[in-house]
Amino acid sequence: MSDAAPGLFNPAYRARTLALAAAFVVIAFAALALNTVMPIAVQELGGLGLYAFAFGGFLTTSIVGTVLAGGIADRGGPAAPLYTGLACFAGGALLSGSSSAMWSFLLGRYLQGLGGGAVTVSLYVVMGHGYPAALRPRMFSLATACWIVPSMMGPPIAGAVTVWLSWHWVFYGIGLLDVVVSVLLIKPLIQLRRAGAADEDVLEGQSAGEAPFGEGASLRIFPAVAVAIGAGLLQYAGAKGAPHQPIAAVAGLLLLASCLRHLVPAGTLRARRGIPSLVVLRGAAAAAYFTIETYIPLMLINERHWSAGAAGMSLTGAALTWFVGSWLQGRPRLPWPRERVVLIGALIHGAGAAIALTGALRGAHAVTLAVGLAVAGFGMGILLPGVGILTLEYSPVNHQGRNSASLQLSDSLSSVLLLTLAGTLFNSAHVRAGADNMAFATVFGAALVAAASAGVIARRITPPHPKGLGVGKHGSRPLT
Numbered sequence: 010m011s012d013a014a015p016g017l018f019n020p021a022y023r024a025r026t027l028a029l030a031a032a033f034v035v036i037a038f039a040a041l042a043l044n045t046v047m048p049i050a051v052q053e054l055g056g057l058g059l060y061a062f063a064f065g066g067f068l069t070t071s072i073v074g075t076v077l078a079g080g081i082a083d084r085g086g087p088a089a090p091l092y093t094g095l096a097c098f099a100g101g102a103l104l105s106g107s108s109s110a111m112w113s114f115l116l117g118r119y120l121q122g123l124g125g126g127a128v129t130v131s132l133y134v135v136m137g138h139g140y141p142a143a144l145r146p147r148m149f150s151l152a153t154a155c156w157i158v159p160s161m162m163g164p165p166i167a168g169a170v171t172v173w174l175s176w177h178w179v180f181y182g183i184g185l186l187d188v189v190v191s192v193l194l195i196k197p198l199i200q201l202r203r204a205g206a207a208d209e210d211v212l213e214g215q216s217a218g219e220a221p222f223g224e225g226a227s228l229r230i231f232p233a234v235a236v237a238i239g240a241g242l243l244q245y246a247g248a249k250g251a252p253h254q255p256i257a258a259v260a261g262l263l264l265l266a267s268c269l270r271h272l273v274p275a276g277t278l279r280a281r282r283g284i285p286s287l288v289v290l291r292g293a294a295a296a297a298y299f300t301i302e303t304y305i306p307l308m309l310i311n312e313r314h315w316s317a318g319a320a321g322m323s324l325t326g327a328a329l330t331w332f333v334g335s336w337l338q339g340r341p342r343l344p345w346p347r348e349r350v351v352l353i354g355a356l357i358h359g360a361g362a363a364i365a366l367t368g369a370l371r372g373a374h375a376v377t378l379a380v381g382l383a384v385a386g387f388g389m390g391i392l393l394p395g396v397g398i399l400t401l402e403y404s405p406v407n408h409q410g411r412n413s414a415s416l417q418l419s420d421s422l423s424s425v426l427l428l429t430l431a432g433t434l435f436n437s438a439h440v441r442a443g444a445d446n447m448a449f450a451t452v453f454g455a456a457l458v459a460a461a462s463a464g465v466i467a468r469r470i471t472p473p474h475p476k477g478l479g480v481g482k483h484g485s486r487p488l489t
Contacts, residue, residue, distance in 0.1 A: 016144070016147070017140075017144060017147055017148060017151060022139075022140065022144070024196055024197050025135075025139050025140075025197035026148070026151070027193070028190070028193040028194045028196075028197045029132060029135060029136070029148070029151075029152070029197075030151060030152075030155050031189070031190050031193050032128070032132060032190045032193075032194065033132070033151075033152045033155035033156070034155045034158070034159060035183070035186045035187060035189075035190050036125070036128070036129070036155075037155055037156040037159035037160065037163070038159040038162075038163045038183070038186070039098075039102075039183045039186075040159075040163075041159050041160060041163030041164055041167075042159075042163040042164065042166065042167035042179055042182075042183065043102075043167070043179065043180070043183065046167050046168075046171050046176040046179045047063055047064075049171060049176050050105075050114065050176045051063060051111070051114075053176070054108065054109070054110065054111045054114055055111060063114070063115060063118050066115060066118055066119050066122065066241070066244075067118050067119070067121060067122035067125065068122060068240075068421045068422075068424060068425050069119075069122065069237045069240045069241045069244070069421075069425060070119045070120070070122035070123045070126070070237060071122040071123065071125050071126030071129075071417075071421050072126060072233060072236055072237045072240065072418055072421050072422060073123055073126065073233045073234055073237050074094060074097070074122065074123040074124060074125065074126030074127040074128075074130075075126035075127070075129070075130050075414045075417040075418050075421065076126075076232075076233035076272055076414055076418060077090070077127065077230065077233060078090035078091075078093075078094060078126065078127035078128075078130040078131050078414065079130050079134075079411045079412075079413060079414025079415070079417075080411060080414070082130065082131055082134040083134075083408065083411050086134075086138075086198075087131040087132075087134040087135050087138070087198070088198040090127045090130070090131045091127070091128060091131035091132070091135070091194065091198070092191060092194075093124075093127060094123075094124040094125070094126070094127030094128035094131060095124065095128055095187050095190065095191050096124065096191075097120050097121070097123050097124025097127065098120075098121050098124030098125055098128060098183075098187055099124075099183075099184040099187035099188060100117075100120055100124075100184075101117045101118065101119070101120030101121030101122075101123075101124060102117065102121060102180045102181070102183040102184040102187070103117070103180065103181065103184045104116060104117030104120060105117030105118055105121070105180050106177045106178070106179070106180025106181045106184070107177065107180075117180075126417060126421070129417050130413050130414045130417050132152075133397065133401075133413035133416075133417075134413060135197075135198070136148050136149070136152075136397075136401070137401040137404075137413070139197070142401075142402060143341075145398050145401060146338060146339040146340075146394065146398055147339045149335065149338075149339060149394035149397055149398060150335045150336050150338070150339030150394065151339075152394075153331060153332050153335035153336075153390060153394065154332055154335070154336070156328055156331070156332070157328060157329065157332050160324065160325050160328035160329075161325055161328075167179045170182070231268075232268035232269070232271040232272055233272060235264045235267070235268040236264065236265060236268050236269055236272060236418075236422065238261075238264055239260070239261040239262070239263070239264030239265040239268070240261065240265070240422055240425045240426070241261070242257045242258070242260050242261030242264070243257070243258060243261035243262070243265075243425070243426065243429050244425060244429050245257045245261075246258035246261060246429075247429040247430070247432050247433045265422075269422075272415070272418055273285070273288055273415045273418065273419070274288060274412065274415055277289060277415070277419075280466050280469055281469075282469050282470070282471060282472055282473050283403060283470070283471070283472030283473065284400060284403050284404065284412055284415075284472070286466050286469040286470045287396050287399055287400050287403075287416070287470050288400075288412075288415045288416055288419045289419065289466050290351075290355070290392075290396060290463055290466045290467055290470060291393070291396050291416045291419050291420055292419030292420055292422065292423030292424075293423060293459050293460070293462050293463040293466060294355060294358055294389065294392055294393070294396075294459075294460065294463040295389075295393075295419075295420040295423060295424055296420075296423035296424045296426065296427035296428075296456075296459050297358070297362055297385075297427070297456045297457070297459035297460035297463065298358065298385055298386070298389050298456075298460075299424045299427075299428070300424070300427050300428055300431050300452065300455070300456040300459070301361075301362060301365050301381070301382060301385055301453060301456050302324065302327065302382060303428065303431075304431065304435075304449060304452050304453070305320075305323055305365065305378050305379070305381070305382050306320040306323060306324065307320075308369065308378060308445075308449045309323065309375060309378060309379070311443065311445065312443060312445060312446060312449065313375035313378075315375065322379075323378065323379040323382050323383075324382075326379060326382070326383045326386075327382045327383050327385070327386030328386065329383075329386075330383045330384070330386040330387040330390065331386040331387065331389055331390035332390060333387060333390060334354065334357075334386070334387040334388065334389065334390025334391040334392075335390040335391070335393075335394050336390075337390075337391065338350055338354070338390070338391045338394055338395055339394065347395055347398060347399055347402075348399065348470055348471050350391060350395055351391070351392055351395035351396060351399065351467055351470060352464075352467040352468060352470075353391060354388045354389070354390070354391030354392030354393075354395060354467075355388065355392050355460075355463045355464045355466075355467035356388070356464050356467075357384060357385075357387055357388030357391065358384075358385050358388030358389055358392060358460055358463065358464075359388070359457070359460040359461050359463065359464045360384055360385075360388070361381050361382065361383070361384030361385025361386070361387070361388055361460075362381065362385055362453065362456050362457040362459075362460040362461075363381075363457055363460075364377060364380055364381030364384055364385075365377075365378055365381030365382060365385065365453045365456070365457075366381075366450060366453040366454055366456075366457050367381070368380070368381050368453075369446060369449040369450040369452075369453050370446065370450060371446045385460075392463075392467075396416065396470075397413070397416065399470065400412050400413065400416055401413070403472060423459075427455065427456070427459055430455055431452045431455055431456070434448070434451040434452055434455060435448045435449070435451065435452050437451075438451050
């Protein structure tokens with residue numbers, strides 16, 4: 010497509026683009042607003058000891074939603090998993106918001122995770138099916154831009170609602186916004202289904218012996234649930250003072266080792282060139298970044314005595330640099346191939362992790378931590394959209410859902426595992442607030458190792474056989 014081709018807001022794409030943008034804004038606002046009120050909600054419900062499960066449990070159940078939505082989207086299109094995911098997310102928000110006990114609050118969070126995983130993958134599939142290749146980088150940039158306003162407005166709005174009403178109403182509001190997004194998506198999804206019906210001949214031309222992904226989708230329910238349980242057991246094993254930790258750790262590792270290979274493209278665990286390396290790259294980079302993002306505000310408050318508001322501004326700064334990186338990678342006529350741009354993003358991300366580790370050392374200025382997070386965010390803004398774009402480009406149309414699901418699965422699972430390791434390292438080196446520089450340094454050191462591995466893997470994302478991407482002998486086999 011030439012530069013004169015219609016843009017995202019051309020009449021042919023306007024309704025679809027606006028609906029997708031609204032969905033991403035709600036996702037961003039939900040993440041930031043709910044994270045803001047989570048400490049208040051958990052303490053009011055008397056469940057401070059289960060605080061980590063409110064976050065980790067969300068990621069764990071999102072694994073199941075991710076896997077199932079990818080298969081359903083490939084078989085019948087993204088509408089059904091998208092609406093089901095939105096319903097689960099809204100229902101979970103309402104359940105958590107109306108809770109007066111911790112068990113029902115956590116149940117609502119787990120239902121939100123199930124829906125959130127399905128929604129994210131389904132939106133990726135809509136982007137893959139609904140836009141030509143030349144417009145996808147711009148759509149990924151727009152999706153990133155949708156986080157900017159929520160990153161600045163979500164926390165203060167959630168805080169104000171909590172003060173004036175209660176934290177319950179923040180969850181209710183998220184549920185209402187989900188309903189609005191569902192209505193906005195009706196027309197674009199109908200149009201997408203009609204366009205897909207005209208292209209059914211594409212699926213008929215798939216290679217002999219390669220069954221449509223949907224036929225085996227039901228076989229993925231057990232491994233998806235098993236992987237989620239394994240991740241949950243590892244989280245439990247990393248909790249300080251939990252009984253039977255070794256047994257939980259061994260059981261979790263066994264479940265992951267036996268079932269994970271059924272949910273990712275062949276060769277993923279060996280970082281085979283092409284889509285398998287893209288899946289591993291997404292997980293390593295995301296885990297490193299979100300570990301840094303989780304612990305930098307805590308260190309700024311406990312060790313450098315910043316206020317909560319000032320520490321929170323480090324997250325806003327990273328969101329802004331993430332947007333800048335995403336905007337740059339979405340420009341037409343990039344000076345380098347997309348694969349090289351992704352490598353550059355991975356190297357910048359690694360540099361940000363190294364700066365964060367430097368900031369954890371005694372004597373380093375506190376601003377170094379915020380700078381490290383901002384640099385890492387800039388790298389992620391370049392890297393993450395590129396990984397999604399290449400995955401869609403390398404995938405046949407009837408495999409875009411399952412390969413997008415593999416990306417999201419890698420993101421969620423890797424983040425859970427590295428955050429669990431980081432928590433264990435932090436607890437082992439913890440002394441007391443104000444004397445934990447070494448504890449934070451071990452956490453950022455682990456994140457740096459993950460970021461460095463992402464830089465190495467980014468050199469392997471070019472497929473060995475460009476004409477057979479994702480199909481047949483040399484590509485990603487159907488997941489079983």
